Amino acid sequence: MRLAGGMPLAEAVVVADPRAWLALDEAVRVGLPYHLEGLPQWEQAAQLPADLSLLDEPRLALALCHRDGWTREAALEPAARYPDLLPLVVLRCADWVAPVRERARKVLREVLDPGAAVTLAPLILLLGRRDQGAFATELLAVVFRGVPRERLACLYSHADRTVRRFAYRLAVEQRLLSPGLLAQAAARDFDTVVQNLCADAALAAMTDEDPDDVIRPLLTARNPRVRSAGVTALRRAGRVEQSVEFLADRAGLVRACARYVVRQYGGDPLSWYRERCAERGDPTLPPGAVAGLAECGERGDAEVLWSLVRHPAAGVRAQAVAGLRVLDAADARRLSPLLDDPAPGVVREVTAAVLPSAGLLPEEWLVERLGAGWPRPVRIAAFRLLAEQGGAAGQRALIALRGDPDEELRQRATRAVRR
Structure with a gap:
């Protein structure tokens, strides 16, 4: 109107x-x-x-x-x-x-000229999802092909991730960006599609002249997929000694990539993990080293993990419990005291580890931990284990929880009782 x-x-x-x-x-x-x-x-x-x-x-x-x-x-x-x-x-x-x-x-x-194309790119790419939307998208690419690279620069930081994806695909296709700039984009952008696209392109275009321009941004990226690309770049650059430190990375994907690189050069990741985790009182022991031991270890390595469930660092304790589950060495009775751990991450891992054997835990002991005086993660853990047991005392406790002031527990209890 x-x-x-x-x-x-x-x-x-x-x-x-x-x-x-x-x-x-x-x-x-x-x-x-x-x-x-x-x-x-x-x-x-x-x-x-x-x-x-x-x-x-x-x-x-x-x-x-x-x-x-x-x-x-x-x-x-x-x-x-x-x-x-x-x-x-x-x-x-x-x-x-x-x-x-x-x-x-x-x-x-x-x-449609390059100036108008910059302004219209978000709408054109949005319409590209429609049945008849391909024409404008293809025309957009045609307009940008051959233009000075500065024309695309404003699209690399566009708020619309679809526009950034389009711009970087075009840049990779036309080789508008150096391997170092592509690596920086992979480390900086928040969109996983852009991260993967630029990381792969940086690896493919990396030369022996100055690999640090590519390797350094990739290895310091937040995204595990990008860091794993950086470890792959270390292999291509022959820097196996630098890849060893990523055996204890916080992400499983990066650890797996680092193990592959170390093995390619005759190293033994399992021995490294065992040696690193043997230092049980080391406050600097990274949780990733504990996780790595479980990922490539044997059943006999469970004793090392048991010794780490009392480590002063919560991350190490949580990974030790998770590792016991991976090695199928979790004992519900031995782990049950850790349900009272002050770290929520440890409580979650213990719950996941003992859930298949929830029937071995005393029902009244779990009911006690539903009380309002216990920390919220402990109450949720007790609830999950009682619901798994399905005993009469547990059912009464779950019914009582339907009036609990904690909304999540109240909703969980209502759903459990209905089932």
Whole structure:
């Protein structure tokens, strides 16, 4: 209605939001109420003339979204005069009516330049998911191919991750970025698709001239997939001694990659894990070393893990308990005192380890730990174990929990009792 009254487009629509254009398109066509005469309110107010070239920008925007295909098609040529209407021309490129699509595509080919492409990229890539949306996406790639690399620079840090993915794919395809810049992008970006794309491209393009430009950003990345690519780069650079330190990485994927690299050069990761974990009182023992011992260890290594369940570092205790479960050496009775551990992570690992043998734990001992005086992780652990046991005393305790002030416990108890 505001557009029908002549309000400028930038005041009536959030022009920077691609979804606002989709909402406008739908609202003009079907979303607004009709009067008794059978026409939408905006259409009665706008009074579109037969010659649409006479329309101003706001009313031309309405014509581009009109329910009548002839009107949408006729509005495309005059719309080319207004850069702010290009988002609606892009929308019409995916129109369900073939003549409208063809006219819109002709107009877009003529007016889309690199500057406009930067602005329209979020909307074009959003529409690319539609059945008829491939044309605009392909045209976008054509426009950007061969342009100076500075044109794409603003897209690498775009807030829309789909735009960043598109820009980096184009950069990799055209080799616009050096291996070092690709590695920095993989370490910096929060989107896993961009991380993986850039990490793989950096590895593929890495040379022997200065591998540090690639290796350093990859190894310091937060994402495990990117760090594992950095360990692979160490192998290609022949730096096996540096890959040893990643045997104790916090991520299993990186540890597995490091073990592969060490073995390729004749090393023995299992011996390294055993030697590292033998220092039971070492406060600097990384939890990843304990996890690694369980991942490639044997049943006999369980005794080392048992000695670590009382380690002063909570992370080490949690990984020791998890390792016992991996080696199928968890003993519910020996582990049960750790249900009172002050670290929630340890309590969660103990619960997972003893859950298959929950019936071995005293029911009344678990019921006691449902009390409001116990820490929340301990109460949740006791609840899960009692629910697994299914005993009469446990059922009574679960029924009582339905009135507990802790919302999560209350909901869990309600679901358990219903089952």
